[in-house]
Amino acid sequence: MVFSSLLFIFIYLVVTLALYYAVPNRVYRNVILCVLSLIFYGWGEPSFVLLMIFSIAFNWLAGLLVGKYRNNEKRCKAVLVASVVLNLALLGVFKYTGFVVDTLKAVFPFMRSYATPI
Structure with missing residues (x-):
């Protein structure tokens, strides 16, 4: 589903906004947005x-x-750095693994394909 599709504009967006504004509690609104974002x-x-x-x-x-x-500034920074590092690692692995594997296969054509494309 893309943002410009009719399904998104007339069904998904309408249902999301209706559910969001139907619930007065901010915590439940966040849960609704999280679940609908996963959908x-x-x-x-x-x-x-x-x-x-x-x-x-x-x-x-x-x-x-x-x-x-x-x-505790030291612990706070450690948690923040760990969070940023994990998120960047996930992004790097899932965004660039295919590119790296394809490049290595082009440079070293004798290598067998060990990694499946992600």
Whole structure:
């Protein structure tokens, strides 16, 4: 589903906004947005929804830890750096693995294909 599709504009967006504004509690609104975002993401590539759930849970936990350690600057920075590093690592692995594998196969054509395309 793309943002410019009729399905997104007339069904998904309308349902999302209706559910969001129907719920008065901010916590439940965030849950609704999170679930509907996973549905939107899964519509395009359902195989990575579990990875997205892991990323959401990790970042939520990191946010809680930053809040808990807000008076301890050293721990707060450590949690923040770990969170940024993990997110960049996930991005790098899932965005560039195919490119690196294809480049290595082009440079070294005698290598067998060990990695499956992601």
